[in-house]
């Protein structure tokens with residue numbers, strides 16, 4: 016074989032260490048070449064007498080003969096680009112994006128074999144439209160017995176087909192033989208469809224006829240990039256995505272010198288960032304923004320917003336590309352919400368708006384007033400949304416209850432676990448964001464126009480003039496559930512208002528009435544104020560500190576009724592999802608506790624012995640108590656009991672054990688400490 020020094024990995028590490036700027040620039044050239052829409056689709060469909068317009072109408076999979084044409088065009092495109100494999104690409108339920116977990120695929124050749132064993136290309140409409148997979152090992156919350164383990168895939172026409180390496184990716188939805196949703200995508204489609212239906216009905220009743228509504232989102236993705244050699248010396252990062260021990264370095268983020276700082280070429284991060292961008296551009300992901308974030312080695316990307324379905328899919332791909340490109344540049348990307356204690360964690364702001372299919376944003380008062388010629392539409396929509404947030408804050412909280420978010424919410428870096436909204440100082444009914452002139456006090460610098468309301472970073476769901484920004488979503492999340500919830504509660508609120516208008520009430524009266532009842536959820540103050548959560552509870556606003564408690568709410572009668580009525584999830588699907596989420600939480604904690612045991616036995620105790628530090632007995636006792644807690648979790652029969660115990664293990668026992676480890680680290684000479692330290696992870700470029 017080849018000597019190690021010549022291997023791909025060694026080469027990459029060497030080039031990473033030399034900071035060779037070899038990655039392609041993030042350039043406009045080739046944007047979308049590997050995405051089957053627009054000009055690309057036009058070129059290949061025209062050979063068969065169709066144009067890219069065919070794909071713009073999402074009914075094409077149901078129109079006779081069209082799928083065969085699209086399949087032929089996709090095959091030609093694949094062959095021209097050296098691809099000869101395809102897959103249906105889907106999103107199993109309740110997965111979190113720490114290390115390759117978010118999407119699923121089985122690759123199949125686009126060719127078959129004749130009787131002499133000679134391959135010939137074959138890819139037809141039927142293969143394009145649907146697939147079947149065993150997939151019985153996916154979590155399904157009891158919805159599939161092993162003897163009815165089939166999972167069925169159907170193409171998602173709202174998310175474009177794309178090409179990576181030698182493979183064609185066909186975004187698809189995934190259900191069981193009985194039609195139960197087994198994925199994140201199916202409920203999102205159902206919720207968005209219902210929001211559109213009820214919203215359209217409401218608008219029509221107010222004299223504004225539209226063909227349908229869509230939900231647009233834009234996702235700000237935060238990540239850490241750390242040196243890969245240090246990552247390999249952290250079993251906790253490798254297995255769980257977060258450091259479970261680790262003494263804080265003397266320098267953290269107190270100088271605020273990382274936020275938006277230069278993305279220096281002295282580190283490989285710049286190479287990595289632009290390569291991520293250029294790979295995204297190739298498959299048509301409009302990743303517009305890149306910058307450094309607050310914490311050392313923390314970065315952020317944000318795309319131009321768009322349809323919730325394709326944006327969600329694209330974000331999953333962005334996360335995968337980030338991990339792959341980081342590894343090729345001698346770095347490790349950390350997507351988990353709280354990789355380091357004592358240092359800001361990572362979120363994924365979910366910017367959310369709804370608009371007509373013709374592009375009128377309902378949350379932009381100017382646009383909607385002009386388009387609808389009815390000044391009442393905006394306040395009615397806003398009042399409906401305020402009522403939805405007030406009633407269903409528990410579901411919003413549940414939708415962001417990932418294990419990693421446990422450590423982030425309410426820690427002055429992310430909004431608290433209290434679900435309020437911020438609308439600025441005007442009352443919502445009269446709310447019309449205006450502009451003001453801002454002067455710089457130096458004549459050569461021109462005045463600029465800014466919104467008259469400042470931003471509120473401390474609210475979990477502030478309104479910002481044309482969108483709500485759900486700031487509490489976690490960095491590793493698939494945001495499908497987040498938007499499934501938002502669109503479901505919006506659908507219900509729209510349907511309630513529409514019903515009331517139909518029964519003769521005046522729209523503006525309904526808006527005032529709703530605000531009177533629900534305006535308690537509007538909080539324009541400082542969400543980081545330590546006294547706020549208590550006050551919120553007094554007012555009757557949803558506050559659920561524990562992610563596990565939040566997940567359990569999925570099967571409260573209020574919520575199963577809501578999802579059932581809106582046609583988003585049956586009670587059975589709610590129950591299954593609750594189980595899967597709880598089991599996911601427990602499994603995460605078990606993995607973390609086992610890793611902590613290994614770290615103590617294989618690293619901390621040996622280091623203490625070498626350094627002749629007196630922590631050994633205490634550490635051995637810690638291992639015993641971790642094992643006892645794990646045992647208790649294993650013998651509890653209910654998923655919710657196990658998760659509740661896991662939460663105590665994680666937020667109490669493990670944190671106490673960590674303190675011992677971190678104290679030992681603080682006294683141990685670096686040469687005898689075998690784990691990579693926070694300094695190595697965060698300050699070694």
Ligand code: ADP
Pocket residue numbers: 231232233234235304317318319320321366367368376481482
């Ligand atoms: P910040 O919130 O940090 O100021 P930006 O203004 O760049 O960041 O916006 C963040 C994200 O919000 C981007 O992805 C952007 O495309 C998206 N966004 C902007 N307007 C809307 C909208 N009307 N609906 C949904 N997303 C939007």
Ligand code: MG
Pocket residue numbers: 235364484
């Ligand atoms: Mg933002």
